[in-house]
Amino acid sequence: IYPKSIAALIEQFQKFPSVGPKSAQRMAFQVLKMPVSEAILDAKRSAKTCEICFNISTQSPCEICESTNRNRSVICVVAETKDLIAIEKTNEYRGLYHVLQGLISPM
Numbered sequence: 001i002y003p004k005s006i007a008a009l010i011e012q013f014q015k016f017p018s019v020g021p022k023s024a025q026r027m028a029f030q031v032l033k034m035p036v037s038e039a040i041l042d043a044k045r046s047a048k049t050c051e052i053c054f055n056i057s058t059q060s061p062c063e064i065c066e067s068t069n070r071n072r073s074v075i076c077v078v079a080e081t082k083d084l085i086a087i088e089k090t091n092e093y094r095g096l097y098h099v100l101q102g103l104i105s106p107m
Contacts, residue, residue, distance in 0.1 A: 052065040074095030076095055076096070
């Protein structure tokens with residue numbers, strides 16, 4: 001019923017957590033009305049994975065790994081970049097990171 005490109009967009013939105021078919025459809029049509037699509041493309045083009053810690057940044061090595069003000073004897077292991085950002089917002093931790101980019105299964 002939808003053009004292939006719209007159906008593909010709806011399908012991609014359904015991959016988000018807690019997004020069903022109707023929400024995905026609403027999101028797809030809203031995106032078409034907004035300039036957000038260019039922002040998404042720009043973010044996708046400029047995002048890089050840091051070659052040292054695997055943080056997502058616009059450069060590699062990332063700003064944290066390049067900083068000379070960090071305690072290089074301490075490494076905090078986090079599951080995802082969003083966890084790193086949450087810790088950075090506290091302004092308490094001054095060490096380096098290792099981002100797993102997902103959880104490790106204990107099995």
